[in-house]
Amino acid sequence: MRDLTEQNTTEAVLAAWSDNPDPRFKQIVDAMISHLHVFVREVQLTEEEWAAAIEYLHKCADISTPERSEFILTSDVLGVSSLVDTINNRRPEGATENSVLGPFFVAEAGDLGPVPELEVGGDLIGDRNRGGDPTHVHGVVRRRDGTPIEGAELNFWQNGPDGLYDMQEPDRGYNLRCRMFTGADGRFAFTTTKPLPYTIPLDGPAAAMMQYAKRNVWRPAHLHVRIEAPGYERLTTEIFNEGDEYLDNDAVFGVKNSLVLDWRVNESREDAEGLGLAAPFREINYDIVLEPAAEAAEAAE
Ligand code: BEZ
Ligand code: FE
Helix, strand or coil, X not given: CCCCCCCCHHHHHHHHCCXXXXXXXXXXXXXXXXXXXXXXXXXXXXXXXXXXXXXXXXXXXXXXXXXXXXXXXXXXXXXXHHHHHHHCCCCXXXXXXXXXXXXXXXXXXXXXXXXXXXXXXXXXCCCHHHCCCEEEEEEEEECCCCCECCCCEEEEECCCCCCCCHHHCHHHCCCCXXXXXXXXXCEEEEEEXXXXXXXXXXXXXXXXXXXXXXXXXXXXXXXXXEEECCCECCEXXXXXXXXXXXXXXXXCCCCCHHHEECCEEECCHHHHHHHCCCCCEEEEECCEECCECHHHHHHHC
């Protein structure tokens, strides 16, 4: 392996990696080398541009912490996270579609302690002085044939009337985040405030790169939800809001038409009183449709 030229470099590098004993790892490394070399040749990458790319990675490392990964954000804004999410969660027509997880999910317990559990029908708004647009979110976790799914665990999280997630202002403790379990009827329901559009973190190299390229840094408003139920595929998704100005240029490519709902205005005083809200309030009624996990579907055959 001497005298590498423009013409034979890729072949020589692939040969150097060719004893790789792990077939899947080999497939990935070989494809990565090949595509990177094609990319370098195609754009005729200059030394200054190569150095700028390395500096970008250093800046990502400098600003990343266990809670905040600028590398993941880079994957998000380049559409890689969304593509990985989509190809790994192919579902039939009628099942709820996946969308990106984002950085603000908290598994059972985070820095602020265990994520609070809310009973079906509970109130997630908490501090009434924060303002916001009160909303009743409800629906059923079910199969495509309509059968309700009992014992599903739902995790909801969203931003507040100031556009921030609880993790971005930890002094308030957890808010607008909960776990909820379905009973035999599969129902979930809670009152909350309507989420707002927000920008991806603006203090790191990902946003700087986007702003340099004149790309939108905003995400459309959304309610995040992850659902796990024994015997079913885990679903991670987001519910968007019809009319949001960022639906067609989401900074991280998470929007799917089936996830865009009309957060309709309900004027009924009676309905509002029953929910502990004032009329008018907003309402979404949305069923979450899970697919049986592959093993469960095979066992049933
Ligand atoms: C979010 O939806 O929370 C999010 C996703 C990707 C990047 C930044 C935020
Ligand atoms: Fe989000």
